[in-house]
Amino acid sequence: MSSLQEIAIDLEAQSLPKAEAGQPDMIAAAPSASGTSFQGLSIGRKITLFFAANLVITLIAAGVVFIALIETSERAQLTADAHQSAFLAERVLVELSEAQRHSESLLSTGEPRPRESALEALDRAQSSLPALATSQSTSLSAYSAQIASITGAVAQNRSRFETSASAQRTGSANRLTPADLAAGQAALEEARDFASELERDAARLAASKLDIIASILSFWIGIAAMLVLITLLAQRYFHRHVGKALSNLASHMTRLSSGERVRSRDIEESERKDEIGDMTRAVIVFNRASIRLERLSREQAR
Numbered sequence: 001m002s003s004l005q006e007i008a009i010d011l012e013a014q015s016l017p018k019a020e021a022g023q024p025d026m027i028a029a030a031p032s033a034s035g036t037s038f039q040g041l042s043i044g045r046k047i048t049l050f051f052a053a054n055l056v057i058t059l060i061a062a063g064v065v066f067i068a069l070i071e072t073s074e075r076a077q078l079t080a081d082a083h084q085s086a087f088l089a090e091r092v093l094v095e096l097s098e099a100q101r102h103s104e105s106l107l108s109t110g111e112p113r114p115r116e117s118a119l120e121a122l123d124r125a126q127s128s129l130p131a132l133a134t135s136q137s138t139s140l141s142a143y144s145a146q147i148a149s150i151t152g153a154v155a156q157n158r159s160r161f162e163t164s165a166s167a168q169r170t171g172s173a174n175r176l177t178p179a180d181l182a183a184g185q186a187a188l189e190e191a192r193d194f195a196s197e198l199e200r201d202a203a204r205l206a207a208s209k210l211d212i213i214a215s216i217l218s219f220w221i222g223i224a225a226m227l228v229l230i231t232l233l234a235q236r237y238f239h240r241h242v243g244k245a246l247s248n249l250a251s252h253m254t255r256l257s258s259g260e261r262v263r264s265r266d267i268e269e270s271e272r273k274d275e276i277g278d279m280t281r282a283v284i285v286f287n288r289a290s291i292r293l294e295r296l297s298r299e300q301a302r
Helices: 003-020 043-109 112-133 138-170 178-257 275-301
Strands: none
Touching (some): 112 138, 178 275
């Protein structure tokens, strides 16, 4: 029987009493690599788990940002439509203001020129109202009755001006009255309130779009901080539990290769379930074998 065979038999015999006495040997007590806990995973699987976690978080973040970008695009379109509607309402308001100014001049002077200018302003207002009524802004659906009211008031004002112009041409006494001026002022105030409401709607939509953009930025900052934290924790874990263990294991193997004795209890990490645990237990076997071989050599020399 060779010396190595004797050493193997001796090591196996030494492990049996410890197992029977309820004190398992470090090699025999080594947990199975099929454990389901994180410590039972191999180093390669731990690294894969780390990158998989980062990938899943990144994909979730990308999905959330993609949905948010779609929502932002929709809000941007709604904001553009709202600003367009507000612009049309402001143009109607300007034309009605111009018509009201000419109406006041007509009432005070009775000259025909202000009447013509007022009719031109009312025509421009009437040409803008259909575009406002067919605008794509969703907020205008709540103002359909108000748009119809303004359209009717503009048509009535224009009808009064045409009636006054016809009466003047035929020499009749039908002229623009203060009641007609008051009706025009009422239409002007209604148009002013309508334009102000559309401006507030456009500002609200623009603010909501900015809120979504701010939320996206905050979300990405949070995701970036989470990824940095996971990376730092992984670096700390691998440095302490992998790098340090490998360094200690290399030191023990260097001492063994130089013929120096190493106490088995000084060799740590033997209970680990990964590759480092397997290597540590192998080093313990070699350490015991070297001690036994040295003992046999001394016995043979006697």
